[in-house]
Amino acid sequence: MERAESGGASGDVVLDAGRLVSRSREVGDVSFQAFLASREPPRLQWASPGGLELAGAGVAAEVTADGPERFDAVRSAAAAAFADVDANGASGKAPRPRFVGGFAFRDDHAPEGSWSGFPAASFVLPEVQLTRTDDGTWVTVNAYGPDADPEAVERALDDAVESVQALPKMRPVGTPPGVRATRRTTPKDAWTTQVADATERIRAGDLEKVVLACALEVDLDGPVDLPDVLERLRRTYPNCYRFLVQPTEDAGFLGAPPERLVKRDGRRVETEALAGSVGRGGTPEADAELAQSLVDSEKIQHEQRLVVDTICEQLAGFGDVTEGEQRVRKLDNIQHLQTPITTELASDVHVLDIVEALHPTPAVGGLPPAAAAATIRDVETFERGWYAAPIGWFDATGDGEFLVAIRSGVAGGDGATLFAGNGIVRDSDPQEEWDEIQLKYRPLLEEFR
Template sequence: MERVGSEPSVPPATREDATLVSRSRPIPDVSFRAFLAARDPPRLQWASHEGLELAGAGVAARLTASGSDRFESVRSAAEGLFADADCTNSDAPRPRLVGGFAFLDDHEPDPPWTGFPAAEFVLPEVQLTRTDDGTWLTVNRYEPGADPDDVASDLDRAVEAVADLPKMRPAGSQPGVTEVRRPTPKEDWTAQVADAVERIEAGDLQKVVLACALEVDLAGEVDLPDVLERLRRTYPNCYRFLFQPTEEAGFLGAPPERLVKRTGRRMETEALAGSVGRGGTPEADADLAADLVESEKIQHEQRLVVDAICEQLAPLGEVSEGEQTVRKLANIQHLRTPITADLDRETHVLDIVGSLHPTPAVGGLPPDVAAETIRDVETFERGWYAAPIGWFDADGDGEFLVGIRSGLAGGRSATLFAGNGIVADSDPQEEWDEVQLKYRPLLDELE
C-alpha cells in the first residue's frame, strides 16, 4: 500500500521496492451492478454518459494527500506508481487510478466522512472496464517482487469468478424514507442568503454557491449498487459514481457536470450554471427553457462562470468557448456552455483539475473570498460534495466530474447535498425552491 502526504501512516512503497504488474482479458459483457454486489468494500464505480464505465474492488495501491499541494502530491506519487509498470498492451483496460478530493484542502475524515481524506485515489485489485469496443477484466498488483505469472493466474481465477454473473440484474426496490431532517432550516438559509448578498453589495464578492444538507432515515438497508443502477435508468445522460471505502458509507451520485476531460493535448470542460424545473407539457417545458435563457440574473451568473473558467485555462493553451445551449435532465434544466482548449504543452489532468477547482459553479468569485464565505456561512461539512471525482492514467489523461447531485449513504441513513449560486439580486425563496429540486435525483431513488 502506498500513501502520500506530510506524515504517511504507513511507510510508502518506493520505485525501488515495488512494481506495478497489470493483466487484462476481454470478457463477455457482465452486469457491473452484479459485480459490485458480489464484492465487499472498498469498491468503486465511475461511468460517463459518453461510453466509458469503470468498476473496481479491493486495493492494489492507495494514494492519499492533504493540504494545498494535494493535487501535486497525488500526481507525484502516481508517477512513482506507474514507473516501469508491466501492463497488458491494450489501451482500453489500462490501469486507472480512481478517486477524488474533498471540497476544501484542510478537510479531515471525521464522521460522517470517515474514510474520505482530503484526497484519495485507488488502483483496484480487480477492475472492470467497459467501452464501446467491449468489456475487459483486469487484475492489478503493486508490491515488491510482483510476479507476472502470479498475476496472470489471479486473472484466470477472477475471470472464473465473474463468468456466472448475469449481463443484467434487477436494481431492486427503494429502501423507503421514514424521516427527513434539514440541518439548515429555511429561516437559517434565508439569513445565509442575506449575509451573502450583503457581502456582494459591499463589493468584496461577486458570487457564492451556498449549499445545504438533507438528513434521511431509511426504512431498510440501502444497497448502493442498486441505487446507481436506478440512477442510470432515470438519468442516462448524466455521469454516475460510487466511492465506498468502508462498510459504513459510500459517496455516490449522478452529476450532470463535467469538470475536465483530457486526451493528449485536447481538453474539454463546460460551464453549467442557472437552472429551472421541467414543464408538464412540451409547451410549458419550452417556456421554462426560454425563461432560463432570457433571465438577466441567470445569464449574469453563467457569464461569470464562463469568463472565470476561460481565464483559469488561458495559461495552458488556446481556449475556445462554444455555443450556449439548454441542458435538459429528467427533473431540471440548466444553461450550458462548452469550453475546449488545445494545450500548448504536456499538462497532466490533475494540473488542470487543480487549476479549475472549485469552479464558480460550485464555489464562487473571487475564489478565495467565496471559500471564506462558505466557511463562515455554511453549517455543515461539505466533505467530498461538489469536489472533483474521476480517474487518470499513466499518460496523464483522465476525466473528472463535479460531485453534485450526490449524497453519503450507508445502512439505514443518508445525507444528501445540494446548493445554488447566490448573486446580487438573488431571492431567498426562489433559491430555496431551486435547492429542493436538486435533492430529487437521489431522494427519488430512496423513497
C-alpha cells in the first residue's frame, strides 16, 4: 500500500513512483451490504440515486492533504498514480479505478475526537472495489507501487471474485441498536442567541446569509452495525445519495444526503441549488399545500435565489451555464426547493477544480463566503469536521461525482453524533429554524431506533 501525506500550508503531496495495476471481472448481482460486512476497515461506500454504486475495502494507495491547497494537492498526487496504468477495465465506464474520499468542511480541520482518522482531505484507491451500474456488477482489484505485479493482481482478483460470489444476494438488516438518550450540543436558548447574532450581522450589512448547524449526540442501546444502517437508508431513501467513509474500526461517517454538489462527465457538468425546506403532509392535499408554501415563501425564494446566482457565478468561468426550471424535491420526511444547473465546459477541467470552486455552496456556508465562514467560526459551538463537505470519487480522466455530506453523522460502538443546519437570512425566526433542524436529524436518527 502506498500512502502520501501533506502537512502545513503548501499541501504538497507526493506518491512514490510506481504503476497502477488494476484488474476487473463482471460478476452476478451481490449484496453491497454483505460485501461491506465481510470486510474489515478501512472500508467505504458511495451510491448515487442515478444508479452508480461503489464499495471498497483495503488500501492500494492513499492521499491525504491539508491547508489551502488541499484540492490541488489531491489532484496532483492522484494524477501521478494514474500516470502509468495497466488496467483491463480502463476503457470501460464502470469498473475503472477510482479514488474515493472527501474533504473536511474547513481546510484547517484537525482530525481529533469524533473526527480522529479524518484528515482535512483523504482519498483512497481501494484494494478491492465493487462497482454496480445499470449494465452490471464488477469486482476490481487494484495494486499500486514500483513492484505492482499483474500476475499477483490476477490471483488476488480470483480470490476476491470467489469471496464475493459466495456472498448472499440479500442480507437481513438486523435489529437497530436502539436509542437510549440524546443530547443537543447546542441548547435551544443558545440557538436563539446564535440566530440573533447572525441576523444582527445581516442587518448590519456584513452578511446576506449564513448556514448555522447543530449537533445531536446519541447514546445507543448496543453497538451499531454501519452496513446495516446504510441498507436501511437505502430502503427508506432510495432517491438520495448514500455514503460511508470508515477509516478505522472505531467510527465511520455516513449519511443519506439529497444534494449533489457536482457531476462531471466529459464536458458536461451537472449541479443544483437546494435551499429551503418544509415537512411532508399527512394527506396528498396537505402535502401539496406545504409544497406550495415553499414556492410562495418570499423568504425561501430569496434564499434559493442567492444560492442559484452564486453557483452560476462560480461556474461561469468554466463554460456556458444553464439554469433549469425550479421544482419541489420531495423526500420521505421533508421537501425542498431545487433548481438544476448545468455547464458545458470550455476546456478540459478536472472535477476537483469544480469542487473547489463550489465548496462551500451558500446552501451549507453562506454569503459572502468569507463573512459567512467567520460567523460560523464565531458562533457554532462544535466541530463540523466532514459535515456539509464534499464526498465523492474521481477517475484518471478527471470525471467524477460529489455529494454534499448533509443528513449525516459519525457513528461507532454504542454512540453517534448527528449533524443538521439551516440557512439564516434577515427575517429568520429562531423557533421556525429550530423546528426545521429537528426534521433534518430524523433520516439518520430513525435508522438507529
